[in-house]
Amino acid sequence: MSLIEGEFLRGAGPVAVLKLLERGEMYGYEIVEALEKRTDGVLAMGQSTLYPMLYNLEAKGFVVARWDESGPRPRKYYRLTPDGKKRLAEDTRTWRRLTAAMGALGLARTPEAVYA
Amino acid sequence: MSLIEGEFLRGAGPVAVLKLLERGEMYGYEIVEALEKRTDGVLAMGQSTLYPMLYNLEAKGFVVARWDESGPRPRKYYRLTPDGKKRLAEDTRTWRRLTAAMGALGLARTPEAVYA
DNA sequence: ACCACATACTATACGGCGCATAGTATGCAG
DNA sequence: CTGCATACTATGCGCCGTATAGTATGTGGT
Numbered sequence: 001m002s003l004i005e006g007e008f009l010r011g012a013g014p015v016a017v018l019k020l021l022e023r024g025e026m027y028g029y030e031i032v033e034a035l036e037k038r039t040d041g042v043l044a045m046g047q048s049t050l051y052p053m054l055y056n057l058e059a060k061g062f063v064v065a066r067w068d069e070s071g072p073r074p075r076k077y078y079r080l081t082p083d084g085k086k087r088l089a090e091d092t093r094t095w096r097r098l099t100a101a102m103g104a105l106g107l108a109r110t111p112e113a114v115y116a
Numbered sequence: 117m118s119l120i121e122g123e124f125l126r127g128a129g130p131v132a133v134l135k136l137l138e139r140g141e142m143y144g145y146e147i148v149e150a151l152e153k154r155t156d157g158v159l160a161m162g163q164s165t166l167y168p169m170l171y172n173l174e175a176k177g178f179v180v181a182r183w184d185e186s187g188p189r190p191r192k193y194y195r196l197t198p199d200g201k202k203r204l205a206e207d208t209r210t211w212r213r214l215t216a217a218m219g220a221l222g223l224a225r226t227p228e229a230v231y232a
Numbered sequence: 233a234c235c236a237c238a239t240a241c242t243a244t245a246c247g248g249c250g251c252a253t254a255g256t257a258t259g260c261a262g
Numbered sequence: 263c264t265g266c267a268t269a270c271t272a273t274g275c276g277c278c279g280t281a282t283a284g285t286a287t288g289t290g291g292t
Contacts, residue, residue: 189259
């Protein structure tokens with residue numbers, strides 16, 4: 001599963017997904033793999049975590065889905081809505097404030113690791 | 117309340133509390149104020165968030181409590197247990213991996229803000 | 233030809249925890 | 263003496279991670 005303990009993922013997970021979708025539409029399974037690879041396994045999450053998360057983001061109007069039947073197997077592509085873009089911008093600011101606050105408590109990673 | 121949206125606090129809250137207690141024992145109300153001041157309001161949390169969190173950390177054996185009746189009003193002081201120190205060390209590593217992963221997705225704060 | 237594995241999505245249910253709300257009680261300041 | 267700060271306790275709602283289970287098709291190996 002993920003290297004990240006459950007509760008950490010609550011805040012970070014949805015933001016990470018929205019951030020991925022900023023580049024263009026993706027389908028669920030693709031997102032699972034992208035998170036695994038792009039974050040070196042740290043933000044890897046099972047299907048049972050991602051799919052409900054997508055349904056949730058859709059219910060909140062942050063993403064919309066589209067079925068694609070042209071391939072060998074049907075895929076459900078998700079993309080950001082304008083509300084989703086707003087949400088991503090807000091969450092990005094929140095995330096940065098949070099990392100700054102945690103840093104103020106002495107929990108920041110070492111400076112030389114910033115561009116890890 | 118907090119500047120941090122609820123879900124972000126799930127992972128960060130307990131770690132922040134453990135980190136504060138690393139310096140020495142503190143009582144609940146003091147922790148609420150310290151988080152407010154030391155993180156510029158970002159990690160501020162209400163009593164209704166902190167006290168149950170402390171009970172929870174205690175139930176897990178990460179902190180122990182001691183009543184102090186010497187002051188004008190009774191205070192319940194909490195301090196880290198050996199298990200709590202281990203947990204803090206683990207969570208610190210987890211937190212750093214998480215920020216690195218989020219950074220890899222383009223969600224890091226700008227480098228010049230690292231020492232904010 | 234067959235079997236295992238990867239792909240891709242859906243459904244259900246449990247449990248943990250943030251947080252709102254409410255309540256108790258003492259000290260201090262105007 | 264009235265109100266605000268201090269300091270802790272108790273209860274319950276609701277969200278969401280995630281374990282588990284189920285369905286179904288494509289693909290690679292022997």
